[in-house]
Amino acid sequence: MQSISDYMAERHRECDELFALAEEAVAIDDWDSGAKRFAGFHRGMEAHFVQEEGTLFPAFEEATGMTMGPTYVMKNEHRNMREVFDEMKQAVEAKDADRYLGLSETLLVLMQQHNLKEDQVLYPMMDQALAASAAQLIAQLELAREPKAVACQCAGR
């Protein structure tokens, strides 16, 4: 049976792939691809946030009583990332490659350090606190998954 941390680490990797695909299209000024891929990446990230904020975080907060701890910090960083997504969307619409690439570099660090905190600290805490309901939670998350992300995973690298 897959643990929550393993399952979510896979979701992180999928999002990384979508990120890289969008960035490399913009870097060669291929705005048709770039716009589509960015939209796919944006949707994938929103779906991932919904998985966390809608299902995992509430379950964790209920099980541990920690509402101002790790989940609070992660939700704040989701907000930060959403602001960057909005700016990136503007850059795509304006076909401003320099702006997009500056933002994607920044988002990369933000996203990766965020994922690191989740992978190294929060998800292991969830594995402990939600051990009994892990299978059920993962099933719930799978039901709500973004189909495009699944397709990209199959495309592989």
Place this chain on the structure above:
Amino acid sequence: MKESGLAVEQAPPIWVPFRFFFTAPAFGVLAAGTLAWGGPDALASLYSPATLAATHLLTLGFMAMVMLGAVMQIMPVVVGSPIPAPRLTAWCVHLPLAGGSLALSMGFVVDGTPLLRIGVALLGFAFGAFIIAAAAGLARAPASSTTRNGLWLAVGGLAATVVSGILLASSRGWDIALPTFALTSLHPAWGLVGWTAILVIVIAYVVVPMFQMTRPYPLPMTRWFHPAIAALLAVWSALAWNGVEGPMLNLPGYAVAASCLLFAVVTLKLQAGRRRRLPDVTLDFWRVAMASLAAAAVLWTLRTLVPETVRPRADIVTGILMIDGFAMSAITGMLYKIVPFMAWFHLQALNLGRGVAPNMKMIIPDKNARRQFRLHVAALAALLAAVALPEALVPMPEAWVQLAAILLAAAQGALLWNLIGAARLFRRYLLLQHG
């Protein structure tokens, strides 16, 4: 479960690590000046006054300065536990470290025991404060992890370096008889490998896959590699301390060198297969760092195994490769990610919809970083040429050392310039958002 991990005030205030990062290149410039001042003696021997001074200005004033600041910054991120009382800790570490580095280096140059004593006292205080604070933070980490254990090892390596360094400096400063022969080998080994290399390796496990989207390091490697290196160093130290010489002493040494070579090769391979293929100055700094680490490992092995095949001053070449080629390259590459990101992150947090925080490439533009990278590589090449090439190829070696010193000063000055540019932009936006 403790809440200390990812609580709201997880990141220290920006000037806690920033003061360390901004001070470091100033010491780089000072080190260059020391080499220029040293004349024919500079880089003639590992223990000449100018070389000792320049070495410590770089290892303490640049390397330790950035590494301590960086550890304070990343601990909440990688182990979920901050350094306790970050502002107080920064005060107790930064100024004594800067003052101590200056005093110690000047003490080497003027052969002054009062300066050496002041240096020992200040450095002992600075590192003592840091080690205690870091240990407290690590002890409170909510989860056990490779990174946490790796940081423990690195801090242990730092402690060994500091203790051996203090003993060595004290034997000069207070004229005490100590087994300095063993200590003069132990001190740089722990400093360059037990502290620096282990810290870089442990951080690399995290940041190389993170920034360049490479495959992760092999899992067994991330578990066993750095403990093995530390254990081998410990064995080697015990043997050296007990006066063992020859092949039996060298065996663990070869194993450490082979480990460093292996790490460099694995890292270069991972980076070659990276997913994200955009040009990246940090990546190029890392490649120079790994190539230098590999070269240093090979050179040290050759020098120990078959000393007659290797030129004199190979020990200095190894030192240049480890300090400037390996450590300073990796550190500078990381600064070009850490400083712009932190500036953006703090401005973003204050944003409150009043304006858009400048993104990382606006805070330190790529072309400025790239220009400084070229100067850094030129300085490294000149330093190596000044020492490694035979006189037939390098007439007037003193002139080459002067050239290398100028290039080093230029490279460090350019780094300082880039960081100051970032700070000025940061302050401008800060004032805009408060206004």
